Amino acid sequence: AQKITQTQPGMFVQEKEAVTLDCTYDTSDQSYGLFWYKQPSSGEMIFLIYQGSYDEQNATEGRYSLNFQKARKSANLVISASQLGDSAMYFCAMRINTGNQFYFGTGTSLTVIP
């Protein structure tokens, strides 16, 4: 069975500081993708970053990077230089090759303090 775990229900970070949001996953599949989504209070789910199970380098997209540690089954999101607009809910998700499912974690609510 596939599972995504986010253990931080809420996080606070000072503006301009970096923050790490934790995500661990469990799957017996060798081929899988890991995704992070941002959901502001307006409701839209915004795709941020993707990491494939065979990718040897950590993914980066602007201020977002994914710290992928395959042996530990973790895929933490790092946001550098936090901005007030980063305040939102963040979901980690996983997809495997078979089936149509995305497996979502329970989310982390991030608040950026001025």
Next chain:
Amino acid sequence: DTEVTQTPKHLVMGMTNKKSLKCEQHMGHRAMYWYKQKAKKPPELMFVYSYEKLSINESVPSRFSPECPNSSLLNLHLHALQPEDSALYLCASSYRVDSYNSPLHFGNGTRLTVT
């Protein structure tokens, strides 16, 4: 700007009403999804269409009826809903259904309130 558009943005309906949610994507994606999301919870999968055919129905009550008229459009017809159906309904699309490296692209969602 999102490339998956949903209408309406907000909907209030009575328990005897019939309404429809609409979703459109022009990304050339072949898979489209409906999710239901309650406040502070992750999205829950309702339906998946792959190449315009229904491939997953996650035991959703029959008062929700999906329709995929073509590869760009996805509707969700609502009838005789209950107050507990009040939620954010998200449409999403992906390039492929069976590929682990294909992300979901979501619309802005419809906030549904059933009175």
